[in-house]
Every structure is written in structure tokens, then in C-alpha cells.
Amino acid sequence: MIRLQRVLLLLAAVFALVGVVLLLWHVPVVGAGTPMLQSAENPGQTPADLGCRLCHSDTDAELTFPSGETLPVQVDMTVLAQSAHGHSAETPLQCQDCHRPINDYQVPHAPVSAESIRDYTLQRSVTCENCHVEPHITNHPGPDDPDTPVGCTDCHGSHDVLTVEQLRNGDGTTNCVTCHEAVDVTSHTETELTQVIRTGLFTNSLTDGYCLACHRLPDRELEFANGDTVSTTIDGLALRQSVHGDTNPTGQIRCVECHGRYEFPHPEVIVESAREYTHTRNEVCAECHQDQFNETLDSVHAIALEDGDLEAAVCTDCHGAHDTTHPDEPIQQSSLMCRECHTEIFDQYAESIHGEALFEENNEDVPTCIRCHGVHNIDDPTTNLFRIQSPLLCADCHADTELMSKYDISTDVFDTYVADFHGTTITLFEHQDPNVESNKAVCYDCHGVHDIKAVDDPHAGIKDNLLVTCQKCHPDATDNFPDAWTSHFKPSLENNTMVYLVDLFYAIVIPLTVVFLTFMVGTDIYRKIRTGARR
Amino acid sequence: MSRREMEKFPRFRLMARIEHIILLVSFTVLLITGVPQRYATLPIAQGAIDFMGGIETVRVIHRAAAFLLVLGTAYHLFVSAYRWFVRRERVRIMPERKDVTDWWQTVLHNLGIINEPPKMKKFNWGEKFEYWAVVWGTAVMVVTGFILWNPISAAHVFPGQIIPIAKTAHSAEAILAGLSIIIWHLYNVLVKHRNWSMFSGKLSRDIMEEEHALELERIDAGGELWPHEGGPIDPRRKRVFIIVGAFAGIIVLAVLIWAFTFEQTAITTLPPITPLP
Structure with missing residues (x-):
């Protein structure tokens, strides 16, 4: 129980x-x-x-x-x-x-x-x-x-x-007013503040601080449909120190002046890849830099882009986007920009007589990339036109007496070139049709393109390798042949002596002959007039 | 027209006239295509070159005319050598002491210091001067032109400096020749008289009297019109001439073929050598 x-x-x-x-x-x-x-x-x-x-x-x-x-x-x-x-x-x-x-x-x-x-x-x-x-x-x-x-x-x-709708209705504006009155902020009427909330919350006063509050955070990335990622972290200091920053003569450019269509939250990026995105953004630069932008439209890069090469350089590839510095400061800067893509050519250039002077001596007279190729309207250097006009490019400096005197370089080089076989033909071709194909030697055929060395360079100088240089075009040239070249010297008693003497001979004989013949003709005319008058 | 003007005296054989036309055409074309090349930097020269079809075309024309000149010259050399060596004709174009006195008397007569002009033979001092100037000029132009046409083969045999020397001489000699022809020859045959004997072969009594008085006297005295033709030919000399002439011809031809085929780069247009990135 x-x-x-x-x-x-x-x-x-x-x-x-x-x-x-x-x-x-x-x-x-x-x-x-x-x-x-x-x-x-x-x-x-x-x-x-x-x-x-x-x-x-x-x-x-x-x-x-x-x-x-x-x-x-x-x-x-x-x-x-x-x-x-x-x-x-x-x-x-x-x-x-x-x-x-x-x-x-x-x-x-x-x-x-x-x-x-x-x-x-x-x-x-x-x-x-x-x-x-x-x-x-x-x-x-x-x-x-x-x-x-x-x-x-x-x-x-x-x-x-509160919900977004409530805030837009002004339900929360009393909070704003309370604070603003407490800290003595000027705009503190409820109507005013509700309006600010309605128009997109402070969009009228978007400062860089507003954007950078997020974008200065590390490791921010934007991912594209094809898997590309770009960093959206912005170095605020670099931005401020850029040409668009504090020192900009027309005032600091704010984020929204370039990124104007951006709202928060940001609209979705619809392009496929990071590169496409760069191209869609590129025209922003034209808003201020219209002239430069127009020039780029004729450049070799724009043509490459038209032909479908998305890698062809656009503004930001050379200038950077947020960290844009002055392209001429220091003097080497612009050439270093080109190096980003044209590495091999840059390396040749850097070892050339011009490149060495630029990088080792900070020489401001030597040609940098843009001096020869142009800045924004960079021409295609592989055309017949570029080739045939290239001697004029070299002459820009090498026929400049004032500039060349600093380096004890003869300015006869251009005149003597034009006076000789190659130069005369090139000059005539250039006059007749600058687009004609010509194999006649231009400066760079003998001196090199980007790898130009001093003529007396012990290794690659043209002086000791003249026959080899001639043989590039004249494969059957023999030991005597290089002497056919007057080495850019105007004939004188010291250089090209025989040429000078032959020239001198005719300089005497031609006037003497002309004087003699004219004298004979003159006396004959005198006789005819005299006898004719007497008759 | 008076009888004196009607009366014509034979002066140039047909082949001499043809030679002259060859020389006239080739010389003129060479000058027109050559002088603008000498002054290639002048706009007027560039315009002339454009007008003639561009520098490449101008050079082709220049070389074609040069070829014609060389052909005429070669013919003249062979015929002259034949007449001198085989037919043993007197070379009347050779300068002699009388030419100097004739020249001096011409000057004095032109100036009115003496009344009588010199009496001159078939070829007077002025014509001899002009002939030998053409011989000298042609020799210089043919040799230097050949060097310029074939610089690589020329430098194979001669020092390289021969090429700029040839260029200097070629262009200066051209100016000398051109000026001489314009001042002297054109004055004498077109201005002083309209002398068409190089085309018609005949010369009027007036001009004969003024320029070749001795020759006229000889003909008037019953002398032969072509006194040097039909001399006896020595068969031995003819054989020597043929052998030496053929030999020289073959050697010259061989040298020409070697020079022109030595290399092509100086005259043909190859693609530019420098590869561009």
C-alpha cells in the first residue's frame, strides 16, 4: 500500500x-x-x-x-x-x-x-x-x-x-532641435531641420570627411562581376597633398566634385570589370581639363582603345586618381609614368646618354619621353610620318646653338645631315609626301632610338662601330666605306680636307670662268653695237 | 634674201649633228633634273622636283639621261679614235698657238683697238675652248656621277672620301658647265647669230666670213669641202684598233657590270632597317 x-x-x-x-x-x-x-x-x-x-x-x-x-x-x-x-x-x-x-x-x-x-x-x-x-x-x-x-x-x-519614413515625416526632428538649442547651432527650427532630413540628410554639405569616414578605413574593396577587386580605401593624406588638394590654386577639389553622382547608399556599380569601370569614370577629368582631354582623343592611346585594347592608357593610368602629383616635379616624374607600361623601352632610355643625364644628374635639358613623343596627343611613332619627320625632332635641341654650347656639342649636325645623301632625300621626301615610306637613314637609324649613346662611348659608341652601323643598311659596305661619311663635319682644312679643296677649287674657277665668258660676250656686244651704229 | 645669205657652206656631217642632239638632250635633262637636287632645300627646287614627279622619279630620269650622255660620249670617243689612229686625219680641234693670238685679236677688235678681226680656221678659238670644256666637264661628270651611282663599289676600290669629293665636284662642275653653256654657247648660237648649222649642217657665207675666214678663203680658192675624208686606210692600224678597241670595250663593260651589280642597297628602296616597338 x-x-x-x-x-x-x-x-x-x-x-x-x-x-x-x-x-x-x-x-x-x-x-x-x-x-x-x-x-x-x-x-x-x-x-x-x-x-x-x-x-x-x-x-x-x-x-x-x-x-x-x-x-x-x-x-x-x-x-x-x-x-x-x-x-x-x-x-x-x-x-x-x-x-x-x-x-x-x-x-x-x-x-x-x-x-x-x-x-x-x-x-x-x-x-x-x-x-x-x-x-x-x-x-x-x-x-x-x-x-x-x-x-x-x-x-x-x-x-x-524611428523608421526612415517617420524621420522624413519630421517625427524625430524634436531630437535635433533639443540638441541644436543646447549647443547653440544656428539652424534649429523644426521646419528647417525636417527639410534637411528630407532632402537626403546633409547632402548639401557633403565634405570629404563625410566620404573618408568610410573610405579611409583599411581594406575596403569594390568587387566587380568578373571577380576583379579594387581598393576603395583612400589615403586621405595623399589626397590632400595631391595637385587637387590643399595646394590647388583654384581650391581643394572635394570628393563629390569628381564623384558627383554618388549618393549614399551608393548606387550599384553595373560594369563588368575594374578596367571598364576606369573607362566609365575617365571623362570626369574633362570637366576641368577639357583641352588636355581633347588632345588625348587623337593620341596613340585613344586609337588603341578604339581598336579594342582596354589596357590603353587613360588619364588616371598616367596621373593617378587620388594621389595625382605634378607630372613635371621632379623632372623625371613624367618618364616614370610611362615606365608603368613601357618598361622595356624605359630601361633602354634610362641607360642612354639622355636617360643617364636625367636620372643621375637631374639634367633638365635632356629629352624626357614626352619631349619627343608629346604629352597628351602622343603620335604613333611607328608611322612613316613620324620616321620622316624625326630628324626635325632631334634638331629641336641639336640645332639650338645656345643649348648645345652648354655641352660643347656641334650644331652643324642637322645642316650637315640635310646636306648629305640621307638627309637630302629625307628632306625631299618630307616635302613631297611626309607619309611616304623611306629607308633612307634618319638620325635614330645610326644613333639608336631609345638607347642613344655618346658617339665616343667605349662600348656602344657609333665612332668605333661605324662600319657595322653602315652595314645595317649597306650589307656589302667594306672598310673604306665609312670614310664616305663626313661625320657631321663641315668640310674644312682639318676635316674632309679633300672635299674642302675641291670645293675651294670650284669656288675660284666658277667665278673666274663666268667673269671671263661675260667679258668676252660683253666685248662682242660692244663691237656689234659700235659697228651697227657706224653702219 | 641676198645671194650671200642664200649661199651655204657644209659644216657638220650628219653623225656630228646627231651626236650634238644627243648631247643637247642629255645635257639639258641632266641639268634640269640635277640642279634642283643640288639646291634641294630651296622651295623652288622642291617645287621643280615635285613637278617632275618626285625625287625618286627625278633620279631615274637623271640616270637615264646620264646613260644617253655616256652612250654619245662612247660613240664620239671611238669615232674620234678611229679617225685619228686608223684614218690618220689631222685633229683640227687641237688647240694651237694661233688660237691664243686669235683670241687676243678678237678682244682687241671687239674693243675697237684694231680694225681687222682675226681670220680663223674651221674651228676657231672659241669653239675649241668650248669643245675641250665639254670634254673636261663630261669626263668629270661621268666619273663622279658613276661614283655617286655606285658608292659601295667605288669605296671598295677607292678611299671612302672619294664619295663626298665626287659629290662636291659633281654638283660644282654642273654649275660651271651650265653657266658656261648659258653665257657662252647660247649667246654665240642664238643671240650673236641664229646659227643652226648643228641642225642643218650648213653655214651661211656671212657667218663663215666672220668666224671662219680662213676656211672660207680655202673653199673659195677651190679647196675641197671635206678635205680630210677618203684618206688611205692602213689595214695593220685598223686591226690594232679593232683589237684594242674590243679589248677596252670588254674591260669597261666588265667593270660596269661589276659595279652595278656589286650591291643594291644604295639605289633600291628597302624597308627601313630600324625596328620599332
Whole structure:
């Protein structure tokens, strides 16, 4: 009998326990609302924040801060339910979604570390960024500002967080007004501030700080459909030190002056690849640099681009985008730009007599890449036209008496070239049709193109290798042949002596002959006139 | 027209007239195509070259005319040598002491210092001067022109400096020849008289009297019109001439073929040698 009683008692206890559990499962916590009880992820199950709600929905407890301030811990569950994070939200939040880390909120709760309510509020602002990873940045000081820190909840509210629509309606503008009055900000009427919110929240005063608030963060990337990624992290210092920065004579160019169509949140980038993106952005430069931009449209790079070579250089490939420096400072800078793509040619150039002077002596007289090839309207150097006109290019410097005298270089080089076989023919070709193909030697056929060396260079100088040079075009030339070349010397007693003497001979004989013949003709005419008159 | 003007005296054989036409054509073409090349940097020269079809065409024409000149010269050399060596004709074009006195008397007569002009033979001092000037000029132009046409083969045999020397001489000699022809020859045959004897072969009594008085006196005295033709031919000399002439001809031809085929790069247009990136 006793045994039976014990079994029944045990069963009753089990049932009672199950009953209590079942009962607790269904107890309505706040008002009559039922959706609150359902977890968003698992409808029909008890929400995980049930414990929080059990206490915080109805309590007189208060938090006391070291500053002496007190904060009631009761949360108005109805306001919370109707807030932007409440049950009407796409993803309703639970208490622990904001009140993290979870360990701090176990019962008994960890003590609050903040000094005051304000400190606490600002500390809690950080939690918003758990979800709002790209918070819109205004020109408000952030929560870290030592003087007037502003946190998310100051404007948006906390448990009563407003929706975007409510803010646009002006429901939250009182928050703005309260603060602005407190810190004596000029614009503080409600109408005014509501208007600012409606027109896209401070877009009228987008500063670089606004953009850089996100874009100065490291490791930011933009990914394209084809898998390309470009860094969208901007070096604020380089930007400020660029030609568009502080030192820009017309004032610092702000981010939005180039990136004008950008809004926050940014519209989706629709091009396939990073390179295509560069091309779509390129015309931005033309807004200020119209002349230079137009010149590029005739350049060899633009032609390559038209022919489908997407790698052909556009503005930013040479000048950089955010770190644009002055292309002539230092003097080597522009050539280094070309090196980015034309590495092999650059290396040849750098070892040439011109390149060495440029890089080792900072010589400002030597031709840099752009001096010969042009800046924005870079011509195709492989055309007949370029070839046939190239001697004039060299003559620009090498026929300049003032410039050449600094280096003790003869300026006869161009005249003597034109006076000789190759130069005469090239001159005539150039006059007749500058696009004609010619194999007649131009300066660079003998002296080299990018790898020009001093004529007396011990290794590659043309002086000691003249026969080899001649044989490039005249394969049957023999040892005597190089002497046929007058080496750019005008004939004189010292150089090309025989040529000089022959020239001298005719310089005497021709006038003498002309004088003699004219004398004979003259006397004959005299005779005819005299005898004719007498007759 | 008076009888004196009607009366014509034979002066040049047909072949001499043909030689002259060859020389006239080739010389004129050479001068017209050559002088603009000498002054290639002058706009007027460039315009002339353009007008003639561009420098490449001008050079082809120049070389074709040079070829014609050389052919005429070669013919003249062979015929002259034949007449001198085989037919043993007197070479009347050779300068002699009388030419100097004739020249001096011409000057004095022109100036009115003496009344009588010198009496001159078939070829007077002026014609001899002009003939030998053409011989000298042609020799210089043919040799230097050949060097310029074949610089690589020329430098194979001669020092390289021969090429700029040849260029200087070629262009200076051209000016000398051109000026001489314009001042002297054109004055004498077109201005002083309209002398067409190089085309008609005959010369009027007037001009004969003025320029070849001795020759006229000889003919008037019953002398032969072509006194040097039909002399006896020595068969031995003829044989020597044929052998030496053939030999010289073959050697010259061989040298020409060697020089012109030595290499091509100086005259043909190859693609530019410098590869561009």
C-alpha cells in the first residue's frame, strides 16, 4: 500500500512539473499581444529574450551611476514593439541583439562601467554598427568627439527607434532641435531641420570627411562581376597633398566634385570589370581639363582603345586618381609614368646618354619621353610620318646653338645631315609626301632610338662601330666605306680636307670662268653695237 | 634674201649633228633634273622636283639621261679614235698657238683697238675652248656621277672620301658647265647669230666670213669641202684598233657590270632597317 502511494506521489510530482513547464510556456508576458512571444526565426517557439522581458517590462529598479545619476531599467514594451526594430520590422530584434556581449547580461547583470548616463548612451551607440555596418556619416561629430559627441541614439532614439519614413515625416526632428538649442547651432527650427532630413540628410554639405569616414578605413574593396577587386580605401593624406588638394590654386577639389553622382547608399556599380569601370569614370577629368582631354582623343592611346585594347592608357593610368602629383616635379616624374607600361623601352632610355643625364644628374635639358613623343596627343611613332619627320625632332635641341654650347656639342649636325645623301632625300621626301615610306637613314637609324649613346662611348659608341652601323643598311659596305661619311663635319682644312679643296677649287674657277665668258660676250656686244651704229 | 645669205657652206656631217642632239638632250635633262637636287632645300627646287614627279622619279630620269650622255660620249670617243689612229686625219680641234693670238685679236677688235678681226680656221678659238670644256666637264661628270651611282663599289676600290669629293665636284662642275653653256654657247648660237648649222649642217657665207675666214678663203680658192675624208686606210692600224678597241670595250663593260651589280642597297628602296616597338 505504502509502495503504491509512493508511486502515485512520484507520478503526481512528474505531472505537476510538466504542468508548470507547460503553463510557463504559455503565460502571456506583455499585455495581450501574442506576436511578441514568437521568435522570428522559429514562429511558435518562446523568444529567447523572454527572460529579459519578464523583469524589464514591469520593474521599479534603477541603475545608479558613479555620477549619482539614476536610470530606470524598465522598458516600455509597447513602444519597443512599435519601433523600427519592433514586430512590424522586416527583422524584429531581440534584446540581446543590441545588449551584447551576452555574458554581461546574465543574471545577475555585470556592473555598468560608464561614469554617467551620457557615457553609457554613447557606449551603447556602438552596438548599432553591429548591423548598420555602413552607417551614414553626417558632419556631426561622432561618439568619440571629446567636446560634443553625438551617438546614433541621440537622433534615432533607442528602444523607440524611428523608421526612415517617420524621420522624413519630421517625427524625430524634436531630437535635433533639443540638441541644436543646447549647443547653440544656428539652424534649429523644426521646419528647417525636417527639410534637411528630407532632402537626403546633409547632402548639401557633403565634405570629404563625410566620404573618408568610410573610405579611409583599411581594406575596403569594390568587387566587380568578373571577380576583379579594387581598393576603395583612400589615403586621405595623399589626397590632400595631391595637385587637387590643399595646394590647388583654384581650391581643394572635394570628393563629390569628381564623384558627383554618388549618393549614399551608393548606387550599384553595373560594369563588368575594374578596367571598364576606369573607362566609365575617365571623362570626369574633362570637366576641368577639357583641352588636355581633347588632345588625348587623337593620341596613340585613344586609337588603341578604339581598336579594342582596354589596357590603353587613360588619364588616371598616367596621373593617378587620388594621389595625382605634378607630372613635371621632379623632372623625371613624367618618364616614370610611362615606365608603368613601357618598361622595356624605359630601361633602354634610362641607360642612354639622355636617360643617364636625367636620372643621375637631374639634367633638365635632356629629352624626357614626352619631349619627343608629346604629352597628351602622343603620335604613333611607328608611322612613316613620324620616321620622316624625326630628324626635325632631334634638331629641336641639336640645332639650338645656345643649348648645345652648354655641352660643347656641334650644331652643324642637322645642316650637315640635310646636306648629305640621307638627309637630302629625307628632306625631299618630307616635302613631297611626309607619309611616304623611306629607308633612307634618319638620325635614330645610326644613333639608336631609345638607347642613344655618346658617339665616343667605349662600348656602344657609333665612332668605333661605324662600319657595322653602315652595314645595317649597306650589307656589302667594306672598310673604306665609312670614310664616305663626313661625320657631321663641315668640310674644312682639318676635316674632309679633300672635299674642302675641291670645293675651294670650284669656288675660284666658277667665278673666274663666268667673269671671263661675260667679258668676252660683253666685248662682242660692244663691237656689234659700235659697228651697227657706224653702219 | 641676198645671194650671200642664200649661199651655204657644209659644216657638220650628219653623225656630228646627231651626236650634238644627243648631247643637247642629255645635257639639258641632266641639268634640269640635277640642279634642283643640288639646291634641294630651296622651295623652288622642291617645287621643280615635285613637278617632275618626285625625287625618286627625278633620279631615274637623271640616270637615264646620264646613260644617253655616256652612250654619245662612247660613240664620239671611238669615232674620234678611229679617225685619228686608223684614218690618220689631222685633229683640227687641237688647240694651237694661233688660237691664243686669235683670241687676243678678237678682244682687241671687239674693243675697237684694231680694225681687222682675226681670220680663223674651221674651228676657231672659241669653239675649241668650248669643245675641250665639254670634254673636261663630261669626263668629270661621268666619273663622279658613276661614283655617286655606285658608292659601295667605288669605296671598295677607292678611299671612302672619294664619295663626298665626287659629290662636291659633281654638283660644282654642273654649275660651271651650265653657266658656261648659258653665257657662252647660247649667246654665240642664238643671240650673236641664229646659227643652226648643228641642225642643218650648213653655214651661211656671212657667218663663215666672220668666224671662219680662213676656211672660207680655202673653199673659195677651190679647196675641197671635206678635205680630210677618203684618206688611205692602213689595214695593220685598223686591226690594232679593232683589237684594242674590243679589248677596252670588254674591260669597261666588265667593270660596269661589276659595279652595278656589286650591291643594291644604295639605289633600291628597302624597308627601313630600324625596328620599332
